[in-house]
Amino acid sequence: MSTHTADIASLGDLRGKRVLVRSDLNVPLDGDTITDDGRIRASVPTIRQLSEAGARVLVVAHLGRPKGAPDSAFSLAPVAARLGELLGRDVAFATDTVGESANETVAALGDGDVAVLENVRFNEGETSKDDEVRGSFAGQLAKLADAFVSDGFGVVHRRQASVYDVARLLPSAMGNLVSAEINVLRRLTVDPQRPYVVVLGGSKVSDKLGVIDNLLEKADKLLIGGGMVFTFLKAQGHEVGKSLLEEDQLDVCRRYLAEATERGVEIVLPTDIVVDTTFPSGDADPSPQVVAADAIPADALGLDIGPESAKAFAASLADARTVFWNGPMGVFEVDAFAGGTRAVAEALTKVDGLSVVGGGDSAAAVRQLGFDEASFGHISTGGGASLEYLEGKELPGIAVLERD
Secondary structure, rough: OOOOOOOOHHOOOOOOOEEEEEEOOOOOOOEEEEEOOOOHHHHHHHHHHHHOOOEEEEEOOOOOOOOOOHHHOOHHHHHHHHHHHOOOOOEEEOOOOOOHHHHHHHOOOOOOOOOOOOOOOHHHOOOOOOHHHHHHHHHHHHHHOOOOEOOOHHOOOOOOOOHHHHOOOEEEEOHHHHHHHHHHHHHHHHOOOOOEEEEOOOOOOHHHHHHHHHOOOOOOEEEEEEHHHHHHHHHHHOOOOOOOHHHHHHHHHHHHHHHHHHHHOEOOOEEEEEEOOOEEOOOEEOEEEEEEOHHHHHHHHOEEEOHHHHHHHHHHHOOOEEEEOOOOOOOOOHHHHOOOHHHHHHHHHOOOOOOEEEOHHHHHHHHHHOOOHHHHHHEEHHHHHHHHHHHHOOHHHHHHHEEE
């Protein structure tokens, strides 16, 4: 028995129909100011397609982690305004998700109009572990619409009301963004072009256990930087000073190193590290120092891979035909510790093949460091969802859309 996932065309003529779109609009805010609108821009094509088809588009999304109740700090009002700017048209905004304002806003929509409903996580039913509570909220959402389009890739790994349950209640389809993300991830896992190089960073080994387990069977080379590298260095017997360390993962790292050798997979670790005596803050100027990876002083903590390691990582990527990168090489938000992340990003722009930036902090780093997004094969909007897919896990928000 084969399965396929329905696309927007499968919903038929949408003119005059109310289409609920689950987007990922979880953008960083400084007060009411959006500091990175990448996820909003990524959501525009599907919303525009539905609008141009004459649908009455209702966008639902979350922002931050409110505790199941309204919180003005997490309002989607600034996001709705920015979406309107990007669409070049007025976007209505409902001050609740399934209440009086939402019903009035939906009733006022004409063909092609777009509305954003308030933060879906202001409702405890969205993230409830109780199937009945979650299902009840999904039923309220479903009453607002005639069809559902799943286009929030950053949440498809969550079994939540607006992602999973509502798809069981309405004619449903996969949006363009989610479809593009899944197609790219399949290229990373099913017969990838070789050499296939994976670059992993970020703070913790424990966040990447599943993906390392799975990709050791598929990748030709694994480059490791970021805070997680210090657990690998410690596993090799090196001192790491005050650097981030997960003592309970040392045996796991030793196993990875041994397994990579057995499989003929090259694990590349930094040979030099940029350190400081304190984590960077606004209280003092950074005092970076480059030291050998096996000679980190006891009073220092590693904050980036060193310049020689940055060159080595770039060289390792030079002949790659497939690259997946998830996690910065250091504290890229501070220029003194951004060199490693910048070098990896620069190397990815020169890859002759598929280069994938795996969402989250990596995507933020690409934008903050001023790279042209078009220089990369694909920039994911969902770091967690990307990792779970690459771990081989089922994504509930995708599975619920599959048809026999």
